[in-house]
Amino acid sequence: MRQQRPTIAFAALVLASTVVFGLAGHLAAKSFIRHQQARQLDELTEVVLRRSEFAVEFAAASLTELGKRDAVNCEPATLQAIRLHVYQRSAIKDVRLVNPDGSVICSAYSETLEFDEGWVDRREMLASRDGKLSLFRVQQFGGDALGVLRDINSSAALVAIVGINASLFDIMPSELRGHSEVTLSLSNGEKLGEFQLDADQPRRNSKRFDRSSDRYPLHTTIEVDGAVLSAWNSEAYWPALAVAAGLGALFGILLGRSRRTEGPVADLDRGLTAGEFKPYYQPVFDLRTREIKGCEILARWVREDGSVVPPMNFIPLAESSGRIQAMTWQILKSALSDLRPLLKADKDFKLSFNVVPKHLLSAGFVETLRRTVLTAKVATRQIVIEVTERDELDDLARAAAVVAELREYGFHVAIDDVGVGHSGLSRLKGLGANTIKIDKFFVDTITVDASTTTIVEMLVALAKDFRMTVVAEGIETEEQLRALVASGVETGQGYLVAAPLPFAKFSELMAPRHAAAAQANDAALVA
Ligand SMILES: Nc1nc2c(ncn2[C@@H]2O[C@H](COP(=O)(O)O[C@H]3[C@@H](O)[C@H](n4cnc5c(=O)[nH]c(N)nc54)O[C@@H]3COP(=O)(O)O)[C@@H](O)[C@H]2O)c(=O)[nH]1
Numbered sequence: 001m002r003q004q005r006p007t008i009a010f011a012a013l014v015l016a017s018t019v020v021f022g023l024a025g026h027l028a029a030k031s032f033i034r035h036q037q038a039r040q041l042d043e044l045t046e047v048v049l050r051r052s053e054f055a056v057e058f059a060a061a062s063l064t065e066l067g068k069r070d071a072v073n074c075e076p077a078t079l080q081a082i083r084l085h086v087y088q089r090s091a092i093k094d095v096r097l098v099n100p101d102g103s104v105i106c107s108a109y110s111e112t113l114e115f116d117e118g119w120v121d122r123r124e125m126l127a128s129r130d131g132k133l134s135l136f137r138v139q140q141f142g143g144d145a146l147g148v149l150r151d152i153n154s155s156a157a158l159v160a161i162v163g164i165n166a167s168l169f170d171i172m173p174s175e176l177r178g179h180s181e182v183t184l185s186l187s188n189g190e191k192l193g194e195f196q197l198d199a200d201q202p203r204r205n206s207k208r209f210d211r212s213s214d215r216y217p218l219h220t221t222i223e224v225d226g227a228v229l230s231a232w233n234s235e236a237y238w239p240a241l242a243v244a245a246g247l248g249a250l251f252g253i254l255l256g257r258s259r260r261t262e263g264p265v266a267d268l269d270r271g272l273t274a275g276e277f278k279p280y281y282q283p284v285f286d287l288r289t290r291e292i293k294g295c296e297i298l299a300r301w302v303r304e305d306g307s308v309v310p311p312m313n314f315i316p317l318a319e320s321s322g323r324i325q326a327m328t329w330q331i332l333k334s335a336l337s338d339l340r341p342l343l344k345a346d347k348d349f350k351l352s353f354n355v356v357p358k359h360l361l362s363a364g365f366v367e368t369l370r371r372t373v374l375t376a377k378v379a380t381r382q383i384v385i386e387v388t389e390r391d392e393l394d395d396l397a398r399a400a401a402v403v404a405e406l407r408e409y410g411f412h413v414a415i416d417d418v419g420v421g422h423s424g425l426s427r428l429k430g431l432g433a434n435t436i437k438i439d440k441f442f443v444d445t446i447t448v449d450a451s452t453t454t455i456v457e458m459l460v461a462l463a464k465d466f467r468m469t470v471v472a473e474g475i476e477t478e479e480q481l482r483a484l485v486a487s488g489v490e491t492g493q494g495y496l497v498a499a500p501l502p503f504a505k506f507s508e509l510m511a512p513r514h515a516a517a518a519q520a521n522d523a524a525l526v527a
Pocket residue numbers: 282296297298299300310311312315328331354355356416417440473474475476493494495496499500
C-alpha cells in the first residue's frame with residue numbers, strides 16, 4: 001500500500017494542476033469570449049449609428065441641393081421637381097417646406113400629412129453640433145420617422161422626412177436576431193426606430209450596448225438576451241479549455257518529476273535504482289561455545305562515494321515513504337547471493353533479516369519471499385524473518401496467519417526487540433514465532449540491575465513454555481555474556497564477537513567455519 005503512495009501523490013499533483021489550469025483556462029476563455037462578444041456588439045452599435053448619421057447627411061445634402069434652386073415654393077412645378085428628387089432617393093419619404101418656426105407650409109407628398117399624428121415646434125427640435133441642421137421625431141401612423149430640417153433662407157426651411165428603420169433592419173447576426181432589439185433614438189430619448197424580430201420573445205439578463213453620435217443628437221442601443229449572447233461565438237471555449245488543461249497536466253507532470261528528482265525520497269529512489277543498499281552481516285553465536293550459528297543482515301546505504309550511511313538515517317524515511325519493501329528485497333537478494341555458498345555448505349547456518357509489520361502483512365509478502373529464496377536455491381528453513389516488535393502489529397490474527405503460513409513453508413520467524421515493544425507477553429505466544437530476541441536494553445542492564453535478571457529469566461522460561469528459542473542482542477562484554485548464560489540464554493549477538501560487517505570482512509571471519517563445513521560435506525559424500 002505504501003509503495004503506491006508516491007504514484008498516488010504524483011497522480012494527485014497532475015490532477016490538481018490540470019484542474020487549476022483548467023479552471024484558469026475556463027476563466028480566461030470565458031473572459032476572452034466575453035471580451036470578443038462585447039467588442040463585436042460595440043462595433044454593431046457603431047454601424048447602426050454610422051448608418052443613421054449617413055441617412056441624416058444624405059437628407060441634408062438633398063435639402064442643400066433643393067435649396068440651391070432659384071425658387072423653393074409650393075408651386076405645382078416646384079413640388080413636382082421635388083417629388084422627382086425624392087423619388088430617386090429611397091430613404092427620403094417626403095420633403096416639406098416649413099416656416100422658420102417649423103410649421104408646415106406645404107409638402108411634396110401632401111397626402112403624407114394625413115399620417116402625421118403631430119408636428120414638432122422648431123423649439124423642440126434638436127440641433128446638430130454644427131447648428132446647420134435640426135433633428136426631430138415625426139410621429140406618423142405608419143411608425144416614427146426622422147425629420148431633418150435645414151434653413152434655406154431667413155423666411156423658410158426645408159424638412160426631409162427620413163425612414164430610419166432600414167438602417168436597423170439587417171444589422172444583427174442571425175443567431176442573435178430573434179433575441180435582440182436594435183433602437184435608434186434622439187438624444188432626448190424619443191425613439192425614431194427599432195428592429196425586433198420577435199417582440200414576444202422574452203429576454204433574460206439583457207446585455208445593453210450604447211453609442212451616441214458626436215455630430216448629431218442621435219443615440220443607438222442594442223439589447224441582447226444574456227444567455228444567447230454567452231453561447232454566441234463561443235467555439236473558442238472548448239479548444240481553450242483543452243489547451244489549458246493540457247498545459248496543466250504537462251505542468252503537473254514536470255512538477256511531479258522535478259519533485260521526484262529532488263529531496264531525500266528522490267535520493268532513496270536513486271539509491272535503490274543504483275543498488276546502493278547493502279547488507280552488513282552480524283554473527284549470531286552460541287553463548288557457551290561462541291560458535292557462529294548464523295547472522296543477521298543489517299542494512300547500510302553505501303553511497304557512490306564510498307560513504308556508509310547508518311540505518312537510523314534512512315530506515316524511518318524508507319518506512320514512511322513506502323520504500324522499505326523495495327529496500328528489504330534489495331538487501332535480502334544481495335545477502336542470498338553473497339551467502340549462497342556458505343548456506344549450501346552449512347545447512348544449519350541461518351540468515352536473519354528484518355521486516356517491518358506492514359511489510360509482513362502486505363499482499364504477496366509470503367509468495368515474494370518464497371520465490372526470492374527459491375530463486376537463490378537456498379532452503380527456506382535457513383531463513384529467519386525478524387519482525388520488529390517496536391511497531392504495533394495492528395492485526396494480530398492476520399499476523400499470526402502469515403507467521404503460520406511462513407512456518408508451513410519452513411521459514412523461521414523471530415520477534416525482534418522483545419521487552420521494549422508493544423506486545424504483551426501473551427501476544428508473543430499468539431503470534432506463533434520460533435524465536436524471541438531480547439532487546440539490548442536488558443543486556444545493558446543485566447549486570448547492574450537485579451530486576452533485569454528476573455525479567456530475562458522470566459522471558460527464557462516463557463520461551464521454553466512456548467517452545468521458542470531466545471537470542472540476546474547487543475552483548476558487548478564477557479560479564480554480560482556470563483550473566484545471560486546464567487539466566488538460561490543460549491544464543492546471542494554483539495560487538496563482543498563482531499559488529500555488523502561488510503561481506504568481505506564477514507567472509508574472512510567465517511572462512512574457518514566455511515572450510516570446516518565444506519570438509520565435513522566432502523567426508524560425508526565419500527562415506
Ligand atoms: N526494517 C529494517 N530495519 C533495519 C534494517 N537494518 C537495520 N535496521 C534497523 O535499524 C536499527 C539500527 O540498526 P543498526 O545500526 O544496524 O544497529 C543494529 C546493530 O548494529 C546494533 N548492535 C548489535 N550488537 C551491538 C552491540 O554489541 N552494541 C551496540 N551498541 N549495538 C549493537 O543493534 C542493532 C540491532 O538491530 P536489531 O537486531 O534489528 O534490533 C535497528 O533497529 C535495526 O533493526 C533492515 O534491513 N530493515
